[in-house]
Structures are given as C-alpha cells and as structure tokens.
Amino acid sequence: MSRIIVILLTLVMFNRLSAADDQCLKCHETIGDNPSALFKHDIHFKRGISCADCHGGNPHLEDMEKAMDKKAGFEGVPKGDDISRVCAGCHSNPEQMKKYGSSLPANQLQNLLSSVHGKLSVTGKEHVAQCITCHGAHGIVSVKDLRSPVHPLNIVKTCTKCHANAMFMRTYNPSLPVDQLDKYRTSVHGKRNAKGDSKVAECASCHGSHNILSAKDVKSTVYPLNIPSTCAKCHSSSEYMKGFNIPTDQYEKFSKSVHGVALLQKDDMGAPACNSCHGNHGAAPPGVESISKVCGTCHAINADLFSSSPHKKAFDQRNLPECETCHSNHDIIAATNRLLGVTPEAVCSKCHSEQLSPRGYVVAKEMRLLVDSLESSEGIAKLLIEEAEQKGMEVTEAKFKLRDVHQARLQSRTMVHSFNEQQFRETIEKGLKTAAIVQTEGEFAIREYKFRRIGLGIASVVITILAISLYLFIKRIERRQRTGM
Amino acid sequence: MTTTDGLNTVNVKKRDFLKWILSGGLVAFVGSVLYPVLAYLKPPSQSEVEVSSVKVGKLTDIPKDSGQIVKFGSKPVILIRTVAGDLRAFSATCTHLDCTVQYRKDFGAIWCACHNGKYDLMGHNISGPPPRPLNEYRVVVQGEEVFVSKNT
Known part of the structure; x- marks a missing residue:
C-alpha cells in the first residue's frame, strides 16, 4: 500500500514530466526495447505520465542505480493483482483522472473485481484478468483508436485470445464453449464487424466490459431474463439502427407476445428469449427454410404434423415461412380458436377464399x-x-x-x-x-340436489306439523284435566 | 289460582314445569330442524374435501419401469416406479397448460402429449414448454401397500 502511495505522490509531483526530462525513457529508447517504443504512442505518455508513474523510481536521475533504487520508490514490473492496483491508483481516483482531462468512469477496478474475471483465480494469488490482459501495457490507446485491442473491431480477437483457447479455458471453466468466434463470424454482427462496421454488436456490447458476469448470474446482461433488454439497447433505438434498414419494434412486439409475457412477466425461464430463435454468438434471422425447425425445438409435435401435412409443399412452393405465416414472429399471440376458420381475423382466410380455394x-x-x-x-x-x-x-x-x-x-x-x-x-x-x-x-348431481332439498322440505313440514299437533294435543289434555277438576 | 290446599299447589307447579319443558323442547326442535335446512341451503365454503393421502395398491402389482395415474381427489398424480425399483410420485398436471402427463418408457421420462413437454424422473422440466417442475408427492410403503400423500 505504501508503495502505491509513493507511486501516486510521484505521479502527482511529476504529472507533466516532459519526455526530454524522463531519464527512464531516454535510456530505454537507447537500448531500443519494445516497451519504450510502444510507450511513445501510449495515451498515458501523451498526457505526461512517465514510466516511473507505474514502475516507481526517480525519472530525473541519470544514474540508473539511484533512479531504480527501492529507496527512490522503484517498484519494477508489477506482478499479478498489483498490476490492476497500479492502474487503479489513478483510474479509481476521479480527482486524479480529472487532472489528466479524462472523463472515464472511476469504478472500472471495482467492476472488474466483482466480475467473473475478477473473481476467478487458478493460483489463488492473482485473478484471471488484469487491466493489461485486454488493454495491453505500454501501447495503450483510446478505445476509439483503431489500434486499441478493445476497439470494437479488435475486441473479438482480444477476448478470443483466451476464449478460443480450449487448453487455457479448461483451466478455468471446462464446460464453457470455445467456438464463440467461429459462430460470431457467421452472424450478421460478425460479418459486418469483419467488414469494418464498428456499430454492430461485439463481445462487450452484450457481455459488458469490466463488469462481465457469468450468464447464470441473475444480474448478467446475458441472463435469459435480461437478454431481450440487452438486445433492445441497440435494436429498439431507431437512432442507433439508422442505416441498417431493419425494424426497431421487435422488443415492443416481443414483450406483448405470449413468449414475452411468459419470460418477462412470469419469469418463465423455459420461454424463449431473442437468442433462442436467433442464436447468440451466431445471431441471425432464421431463414425461411429453418423457421419451422427453430420453432420445432420447443413445438415439436406441431412441427412434425406440419411437415407431413399438405401445407408443407404449398408453403415451400410459395417460399412462405412456415410457422411465421400464420403466427407472426415477434408478436406471437396465444393460439385461440379465432385463428382458425374463415372469419376475417382467422389466418386460414389469408389464403383460403370460398371462390379461389x-x-x-x-x-x-x-x-x-x-x-x-x-x-x-x-x-x-x-x-x-x-x-x-x-x-x-x-x-x-x-x-x-x-x-x-x-x-x-x-x-x-x-x-x-x-x-x-x-x-x-x-x-x-x-x-x-x-x-x-x-x-x-x-345435471344428475344438480337434479339429485333439488330432489334432496324438496325431500328435506317435505320431511321438515311433516315433522313440524307432527310436533305442533303433539303440542296442541298435550294442551288439550291439560285443558280437559282442568275442566274435570 | 286461588286454591290454598297443598295438593293443588303441587299440581299447578307440576303443570307449569311441564309447560316450560314442552315449550323449550319445541323451540329446540324448531332450531334443530331449521339449522340443518339453512346450512344445507347455504353453499359450503370449501368446495371440495381435501384429500391428504390415497392408497394405490400392492407394491407387487406395480412393475418396475412403469408409471400410472392415481386419482388424488379430483386431481391426477403420477406414480413412477423406476427401472431400479424406486417409487416416486408427482402431480400429473403439466405446468404448461394443465394437461395430464404420462410416463414414457421409450423416453425414460414423464411426457405431456399436448405440447411435447418432458420432465425427468425427478419431476424437473427438461424440454418443451413447461415452465416449472412437477410438484412432488410423498410415497410411503407400509407392508405391502403403497400410499401416496401430500408432500408437507
């Protein structure tokens, strides 16, 4: 901790250290090493941050021994979790970040530590991902810079450095698939991304960046109940989707549909989210020929019956999407009798008229x-x-x-x-x-009830008459006894 | 009553006492007739007698790798005997749209014919539209007899 404070103090004192005064950089450039060459393009270098701000030491001293003395606060190459702590020295301090003219959020380390990458560890000493794992170390540039490994066009490669490596992933999560990149390249997003479209979804668009959680975590953006709103961040924004020429009302329709109501209102995890029909990493609209197969993964009997029905051939000939033609896609309503028949709201009447069919x-x-x-x-x-x-x-x-x-x-x-x-x-x-x-x-039970009720009524009247008669009879005996006296 | 001899006084008191007994008896009789009549006319608050346990039959009559529907009041319960011989019972009402489920030997699973919903032999929904697992019932074997009761 004290070392970090020393680094921070150094950072504050020399935050506008010019490259000419930076003895570390001078010396390392002379050696011609890679870190110093990369650092010249680094956003930190451009903002006046020196080697010593991360590695410690005194950048003003020409004497290497003294400059890199531990007494001068020299840290060397940070290892393990210390790497992210060094970065967080500034990046978790809003005041410090403001000094450098940055408006980046100051909670990245906090998010990273609560993410799946911040929690997982193999050695128990350090966590699986540090800041430099994704951002690199000495050539860090803005995320908007095409050279950045976390630029939308590069992030897929960055993530798959680990996520497409079966040997590596087995160390952490053996059951996690490693074919996300292959699938992504077949998706509409992946194809456009490969052509240089940085607006389409890449890994971080759906999973987040510093705060990535397991898909089984209820707070994850890709937890089944949260997927529709995650997709809707882009797909429901007519402004963002301008130029893609696709509708932006899918979420609105889905949320009112039988599937949307089950998923979003009843928390029914068996109900489909966007990815159930479109795929997740390989997201694309299902083709006309595959719609019944996609729907049939849940509605298997319906799909089988349809495939062996005369409609199958008729639909194929007319290139009609099988389930969608009658049930629609995002706004599927609960199937009721009104869908059937020849009334105007019945789907059969779309094709079958009295004259033509x-x-x-x-x-x-x-x-x-x-x-x-x-x-x-x-x-x-x-x-x-x-x-x-x-x-x-x-x-x-x-x-x-x-x-x-x-x-x-x-x-x-x-x-x-x-x-x-x-x-x-x-x-x-x-x-x-x-x-x-x-x-x-x-009907029998109701008749039986009525019969019993009438029977009870008659029995009650008879018993009552008997009781009254008995009472009157006793009264008469009493009267006679009095008269006899 | 103006008479003052002792015998008449006793008779008058006796008659009053009988009158009270008879009147009270009549009131009690009317009450006992009217109460059940009124109670009968008023619909019961509980629509159905709650069943807590039913006897299914002899264990020897339930083959392994089989399932049967047991009437539990007006609701069906499915009693499964696994290949290993374990007995398990679940509500036979599909959690999707209330159809009655059945045991499918060929699937080794509980199956709903309405929309192809499937549950494993622990009652968990495993495929198709069912949103929730089947409610579990308790199976008790007493001697040779098998009973299914509500899981409290």
Whole structure:
C-alpha cells in the first residue's frame, strides 16, 4: 500500500514530466526495447505520465542505480493483482483522472473485481484478468483508436485470445464453449464487424466490459431474463439502427407476445428469449427454410404434423415461412380458436377464399365449428360441475373427467397443424364424448340436489306439523284435566 | 289460582314445569330442524374435501419401469416406479397448460402429449414448454401397500 502511495505522490509531483526530462525513457529508447517504443504512442505518455508513474523510481536521475533504487520508490514490473492496483491508483481516483482531462468512469477496478474475471483465480494469488490482459501495457490507446485491442473491431480477437483457447479455458471453466468466434463470424454482427462496421454488436456490447458476469448470474446482461433488454439497447433505438434498414419494434412486439409475457412477466425461464430463435454468438434471422425447425425445438409435435401435412409443399412452393405465416414472429399471440376458420381475423382466410380455394375454405370452416363446439361443451360441463359442487354435491369423479375434455381441446389445437379434417375430428369427438358424460353427471348431481332439498322440505313440514299437533294435543289434555277438576 | 290446599299447589307447579319443558323442547326442535335446512341451503365454503393421502395398491402389482395415474381427489398424480425399483410420485398436471402427463418408457421420462413437454424422473422440466417442475408427492410403503400423500 505504501508503495502505491509513493507511486501516486510521484505521479502527482511529476504529472507533466516532459519526455526530454524522463531519464527512464531516454535510456530505454537507447537500448531500443519494445516497451519504450510502444510507450511513445501510449495515451498515458501523451498526457505526461512517465514510466516511473507505474514502475516507481526517480525519472530525473541519470544514474540508473539511484533512479531504480527501492529507496527512490522503484517498484519494477508489477506482478499479478498489483498490476490492476497500479492502474487503479489513478483510474479509481476521479480527482486524479480529472487532472489528466479524462472523463472515464472511476469504478472500472471495482467492476472488474466483482466480475467473473475478477473473481476467478487458478493460483489463488492473482485473478484471471488484469487491466493489461485486454488493454495491453505500454501501447495503450483510446478505445476509439483503431489500434486499441478493445476497439470494437479488435475486441473479438482480444477476448478470443483466451476464449478460443480450449487448453487455457479448461483451466478455468471446462464446460464453457470455445467456438464463440467461429459462430460470431457467421452472424450478421460478425460479418459486418469483419467488414469494418464498428456499430454492430461485439463481445462487450452484450457481455459488458469490466463488469462481465457469468450468464447464470441473475444480474448478467446475458441472463435469459435480461437478454431481450440487452438486445433492445441497440435494436429498439431507431437512432442507433439508422442505416441498417431493419425494424426497431421487435422488443415492443416481443414483450406483448405470449413468449414475452411468459419470460418477462412470469419469469418463465423455459420461454424463449431473442437468442433462442436467433442464436447468440451466431445471431441471425432464421431463414425461411429453418423457421419451422427453430420453432420445432420447443413445438415439436406441431412441427412434425406440419411437415407431413399438405401445407408443407404449398408453403415451400410459395417460399412462405412456415410457422411465421400464420403466427407472426415477434408478436406471437396465444393460439385461440379465432385463428382458425374463415372469419376475417382467422389466418386460414389469408389464403383460403370460398371462390379461389373452396376445399380449404370448407375444411377451415368445419374445423372452426368443431373446435367451437368442443369449447362450448367444455364450458357448459364446467359450469354444471361448478354449480353442483357449490350446492355441496360430490362431483370429484366428474371433475377428474373434465380434465380430459380440456386436454382434448388443447390437443385439437396441436392437431390443427395436420390440416387433416378426419384426424382433427377424432380428437374433437373424443373431447365432445367426455364433455357429454361430464354434463350428464353434472345435471344428475344438480337434479339429485333439488330432489334432496324438496325431500328435506317435505320431511321438515311433516315433522313440524307432527310436533305442533303433539303440542296442541298435550294442551288439550291439560285443558280437559282442568275442566274435570 | 286461588286454591290454598297443598295438593293443588303441587299440581299447578307440576303443570307449569311441564309447560316450560314442552315449550323449550319445541323451540329446540324448531332450531334443530331449521339449522340443518339453512346450512344445507347455504353453499359450503370449501368446495371440495381435501384429500391428504390415497392408497394405490400392492407394491407387487406395480412393475418396475412403469408409471400410472392415481386419482388424488379430483386431481391426477403420477406414480413412477423406476427401472431400479424406486417409487416416486408427482402431480400429473403439466405446468404448461394443465394437461395430464404420462410416463414414457421409450423416453425414460414423464411426457405431456399436448405440447411435447418432458420432465425427468425427478419431476424437473427438461424440454418443451413447461415452465416449472412437477410438484412432488410423498410415497410411503407400509407392508405391502403403497400410499401416496401430500408432500408437507
């Protein structure tokens, strides 16, 4: 700590040390070593920071022995965590940074230490990443400078120095993939980045820079629940996306969709985020031919039924995206009966008109009628069972059967994707049959309740009449006894 | 009552006492008739009797690598007997859209026919749309009999 204070004091005292006065630089330039050559281009050198500001010692002394004496505060080459501490001597001090005309945030070390790189350590003595791991040591330039290893066009290479090295990564996290760069180069972001577009997303755009957290950390920008807002930072900004010619309403649509509501409002981790359909490092819109496969990773039965349906060929011929044509993409709403049929809001009517496609029109109309009748029967059965239950009747068995009706209705929604009226009808009829049984049981329970109530009423009246008669009879006996006296 | 002889006084007191008994009995009778009638007419606050445990059957009748649906009140519970012979029970209601799940030998998993949701044999949702694991029930074997009860 005292050494760092000495370095800081040195830094303050000689913060505008000219290169001509810097004996360290003079000497090292004479030797022709790499650090001194690089340092001449370093942003720190340009702001008047000398070798001694990081390495300690006295840069004014020509005598090497004295200049590099420990008594003169000479530190030498900082090792391990000391490297980042030396950098933080200035970078964590807002006042100091202001003196050098920098507006960089002063919490980088704090962020680094709380990041996955700041926490991981193999030796237990030093953490996995120091400032120089990404920024370099002697040739540090602004992040906006194309020569910077953390410039948007270079950062991918910088990160993959470690992250694409399977041997190295095994030391820290053997289960972490090392093919991110390969995937990234196939993505829209990666392709544009390779062509020199520095606006597209690179590693830091999604993962952060100093504060990178594990994807399993709930605070991580790439934690499943946070991914949509991370992508939306760029993709929802019409200003930022100007020139890319793609919509900027995806997040707005997604957040209202059945997937968005499940993920963002119900914290349902099984619901898809942006990367579930687009990929993460290889992010790109799924092609027309792969949409059903992407959706089919979750909606497997629907995808299988569709692939073996007559619609598959028709869609392929017209180059229509399979699931998206009927369900849309970002704003997918919950599937209800209204999607089916020939009414204006039904998706079937987009293609099947009475004149142009009478067969499809008739089938769509019939399917809608069937599913509506099942829904109606289920509703009636449910109401009857609820009413009977409210009246105190035992309807456990009927309630159990009602589940089968619900299941048949949901399965019919899946079966729609076969576009086979017969198969669809079979599923619906199974549900209708069970609904009819449940309705009968519900009606019977309600009739039974009414019968019992009337019976109870009659019994109560009879018992009451008997009791009153008995009372009057006793009264009469009493009266007779009094008269007899 | 103006009579003053002792016998009549006893009779009058006796009659008053009987009158009180009879009137009280009548009131109690009316109450005992009306209360159950009114209670019967008013719907019960609890819609269903809470089931806490059900008997499934004999352990020897449950083969290994099988699953069966057990009625637990009006709700289904799936009882699994693993290949190793362990017994596990979970709510058979899929956490996605309330369909009834089933055991699939070929998958070695619990499966929902509605949207292809899958759960492992610990009830964890492993693929498809289910958002949560299945609720676990307790399986107790007493002698030869197998019981499933709520996991408290």
